[in-house]
Amino acid sequence: MSFAESRVADYVEHLGVVSLLRKDLETFATMLAEVPHGSGKIERTVLYIDDLDRCPPRVVVQVLEAIHLLLALPVFVVVxxxxxxxxxxxxxxxYEEMLGDEPESFAESYLEKIFQVPFTLSPMDDPGFVGLVRGLADTEAPDTTPATAPAGPDRATGDRPPLAAVASSPRTEVPKPSSEQSTIDVRPPRLVISQAELDFLPTLAPLIRSPRAAKRLLNLYRLLRARFAGEELAGFLADGDREAPFRAVLVLLAIHVGHPEAVAWFANLDGTGPDDSALEIVSSLNDHELRPKLERGLSGEGWPLLAASSQRWLPLVNRFSFARDD
Known part of the structure; x- marks a missing residue:
């Protein structure tokens, strides 16, 4: 026993990271368990892990091994x-070399030993998109009273009234900066989304498939919109008819963000005459998922119909996309 105890220190130096981590976690769990009740005792330690699907396979498996180690101790919960x-x-x-002829069943069994409760989130629907973009954009909206609209289904979402019908909460007046404070306007008018833009955004819901894409759409639009000022911005936002410039830009950006693989349609759009119908160009698109969405949008009352309306902005919009040709 004396000899064995004398060698412990030498062996500990050669323990792997997993062994050392397990020892520390066991010590930590014991410390938490010894805290008396009524003194702010911590009953659970919850660890949240995100963006694991951006890591290479080796890192993914290492994290899964660490999760399995944590779950051996009841004080830890991992989400x-x-x-x-x-x-x-x-x-x-x-584990490619070890899987044999049933790699999928092995992966399923491997994950089932680690994850006790798998839960799939529902995809973002049209009302979800409307609520999200309103929450992101309306924080910058000017203090105006929305127009009243009759209750009924929204043309864009099918089950929610237009954005204009939703009463916005009164905004707190921002105090004027003192002489010692910065006078830089972090929310200049060029970044403020107007009511006309807010009313048009719901029509893009079928094109956007995730909250991340919705946020990217709004950020890209703000960045593009910030290029204009004064009369140029007023012309960009002119909403006299459905060919208004901001509408064409939003539709193009939404397609780029929601369906970046639709490069062929942009090429067809760029190569047609300015007086051609965008709806006719869409009919030649060989994309069974995107084509019905574009046809539905163009058949409504909001999207620009003329190819010229989109051709004018296509070069600029292409600069804000990962998928673009020269």
Whole structure:
């Protein structure tokens, strides 16, 4: 026993990271368990893990091993937000040489031993998109009283009234900066989304498939819109008819963000005459998911109909996209 105890320190130096981590976690769990009740005792430690589906397979498996280690101790709870398809592929690739003829069943079994409660979030629907973009954009909106609209289904979403019909909460007046404070306006008028733009945004809901895409759409639009000022901005926002410039820009950006693979349609749009109908150009699009969405939008009362309305802004909008030709 004396000899064994004398060698412990030498062995500890060669323990792996997982072994050392487990030892520390066990010590931590013991410390929490010894805290008396009624003294702010911590009953659970919840660890949130995000963006695991952006890591290479080796890192994914290492994190899964660490999660499995944590779950061996009842004081820890782990919540992982991830694309399950990425997890399965990462496990299959990492253990490729060991899987044999059933890689998918192995990955399923591997994940079931770690995750006790899998739960799939519902996709963003049209009302969800409307609520999200309103929350992101209306914080910058001017203090105006929305126009009253009759209750009924919204043309864009099918089950929600237009944005103009939703009463906005009164804004708190921002105090004027003192002489010692910065006088830089962090929310200049060029970034403030107008009511006309807010009313048009719901028509783009079918094109946007995730909250991340909705936020990207609004950020890109603000960035593009900030190029204009004065009379140029007023002309960009002129809402006399459905060919208003801001409408064409929003539609093009929404397609780029929601369906970046639709480069062929942009090429067709750029190569047609200015008086051609955008609806006719869409009919030649070989995309069974995007084409019905574009046809529905162009058949409504809001989207620009003439090819010229979009052709004018196509070069500029292309600069805000990952998928673009020369």
């Amino acid at each position: 992982v937000g991830v694309d399950s398809r990425w997890l399965k592929k990462a496990v299959e690739q990492h």
